[in-house]
Amino acid sequence: MQTLIIVSHPTLADSNAQRFLWESLPADGVTWHHLESVYPDGRINREAEQQQMFQYDRIIFQFPFYWYSSPALLKQWQDVVLTEGFAYGSGGRLSGKEFGLVLALGVHEREYQAGGREGFTLSELTRPYQAMAAKCGMTYMPTFAISKFDYLNDSKKKALLIAYQQYLTKENDASLKTAENWFRSQLQSLGKAGLSEADQQLVEHLIAVLEDNREHLDDLAWTLAQMEGNQLG
Amino acid sequence: MQTLIIVSHPTLADSNAQRFLWESLPADGVTWHHLESVYPDGRINREAEQQQMFQYDRIIFQFPFYWYSSPALLKQWQDVVLTEGFAYGSGGRLSGKEFGLVLALGVHEREYQAGGREGFTLSELTRPYQAMAAKCGMTYMPTFAISKFDYLNDSKKKALLIAYQQYLTKENDASLKTAENWFRSQLQSLGKAGLSEADQQLVEHLIAVLEDNREHLDDLAWTLAQMEGNQLG
Numbered sequence: 001m002q003t004l005i006i007v008s009h010p011t012l013a014d015s016n017a018q019r020f021l022w023e024s025l026p027a028d029g030v031t032w033h034h035l036e037s038v039y040p041d042g043r044i045n046r047e048a049e050q051q052q053m054f055q056y057d058r059i060i061f062q063f064p065f066y067w068y069s070s071p072a073l074l075k076q077w078q079d080v081v082l083t084e085g086f087a088y089g090s091g092g093r094l095s096g097k098e099f100g101l102v103l104a105l106g107v108h109e110r111e112y113q114a115g116g117r118e119g120f121t122l123s124e125l126t127r128p129y130q131a132m133a134a135k136c137g138m139t140y141m142p143t144f145a146i147s148k149f150d151y152l153n154d155s156k157k158k159a160l161l162i163a164y165q166q167y168l169t170k171e172n173d174a175s176l177k178t179a180e181n182w183f184r185s186q187l188q189s190l191g192k193a194g195l196s197e198a199d200q201q202l203v204e205h206l207i208a209v210l211e212d213n214r215e216h217l218d219d220l221a222w223t224l225a226q227m228e229g230n231q232l233g
Numbered sequence: 234m235q236t237l238i239i240v241s242h243p244t245l246a247d248s249n250a251q252r253f254l255w256e257s258l259p260a261d262g263v264t265w266h267h268l269e270s271v272y273p274d275g276r277i278n279r280e281a282e283q284q285q286m287f288q289y290d291r292i293i294f295q296f297p298f299y300w301y302s303s304p305a306l307l308k309q310w311q312d313v314v315l316t317e318g319f320a321y322g323s324g325g326r327l328s329g330k331e332f333g334l335v336l337a338l339g340v341h342e343r344e345y346q347a348g349g350r351e352g353f354t355l356s357e358l359t360r361p362y363q364a365m366a367a368k369c370g371m372t373y374m375p376t377f378a379i380s381k382f383d384y385l386n387d388s389k390k391k392a393l394l395i396a397y398q399q400y401l402t403k404e405n406d407a408s409l410k411t412a413e414n415w416f417r418s419q420l421q422s423l424g425k426a427g428l429s430e431a432d433q434q435l436v437e438h439l440i441a442v443l444e445d446n447r448e449h450l451d452d453l454a455w456t457l458a459q460m461e462g463n464q465l466g
Contacts, residue, residue: 067311128302
């Protein structure tokens with residue numbers, strides 16, 4: 001799984017939320033591509049942008065939700081890079097990739113509903129991105145929204161970190177096995193980073209527990225399948 | 234009725250649709266404000282933009298519908314100009330104005346529906362503008378969409394011209410009286426422009442017919458009201 005995060009934020013250095021997300025990035029498989037840093041003059045390099053997209057399985061647009069949409073430079077990126085023949089139409093090269101949104105909201109997510117202060121759901125307001133993904137043949141992931149980051153306490157921030165890492169790199173299905181595999185690979189890559197011997201033993205223990213659980217669940221699944229087979233026979 | 238048309242189009246000179254709309258503008262009450270011409274360097278003047286909005290009753294965003302949204306410079310305009318305290322929140326100065334969209338579509342409007350090539354309706358895809366108007370306390374008008382302009386024949390273009398002029402300057406209600414008044418004032422302003430004597434007589438005749446019809450309809454409405462009164466009594 002290779003993931004490209006296309007970040008658009010005109011004042012990135014001032015954003016605690018974006019700095020937190022940047023510091024939360026997994027070590028492998030993720031590229032952070034901040035448009036306003038790469039193109040301070042606003043001139044997007046279409047060739048370079050199109051070329052780099054080939055190598056990624058998952059494309060993320062990450063931005064503060066200004067006026068129910070992205071900052072201008074990301075819109076410019078869409079209009080310059082996502083041309084007919086590359087992004088859609090015959091010869092479209094994005095088909096089969098995954099597409100997701102990471103939105104930083106200035107108000108609480110519960111305001112995004114009928115009767116809330118914003119009046120519409122995030123699913124409604126992000127239809128232009130859903131339609132874009134559909135036109136490009138990309139699988140649209142559920143949106144990852146972060147509300148009022150500066151008011152989150154430490155435990156909520158830790159939960160956010162895990163959820164964000166999963167959004168970036170975990171297989172996009174709901175199975176327990178996928179979640180386990182993701183945790184195991186995270187633990188294994190932890191083991192490589194210079195941990196103390198005690199911590200390494202803890203990590204190895206956690207991996208062993210996960211594997212035991214998996215074997216046990218596989219046995220149960222096999223037994224269930226046998227029982228179903230007997231019933232059908 | 235004073236109307237501000239905020240046009241965003243990066244290659245306006247190449248657009249037949251936009252040139253046609255520009256040539257269709259009513260003589261009075263309408264200001265055409267093409268952002269890419271006014272701000273070729275992309276630096277929006279917040280003060281000047283906010284200041285000019287005070288004098289208008291109706292604000293129009295007019296643009297080609299790129300990736301289900303506006304070109305980047307109009308988004309930049311929104312983010313720079315529509316600040317808290319000016320556009321919304323306490324002291325918001327846009328409340329009570331009308332807001333509308335004029336969209337130029339590259340595909341036929343019927344593709345914007347479930348099962349169509351675009352998969353979503355224009356009402357769904359323009360939710361971000363509807364939500365913006367709501368937040369600013371502006372009345373949201375039905376969207377004015379122009380599909381595949383270059384394929385329209387002359388009679389369709391004439392109908393488009395009238396409909397566009399009405400969208401810009403006609404009172405936003407569905408009554409026959411409003412439509413009549415709009416046509417009469419258009420005819421009267423025609424009379425002032427150096428027409429031939431024969432044409433002036435024709436215009437005066439049309440105005441007289443409209444006024445006769447109006448008196449007749451007023452009589453009918455009065456009679457109907459009397460009959461309803463008798464029935465209720």
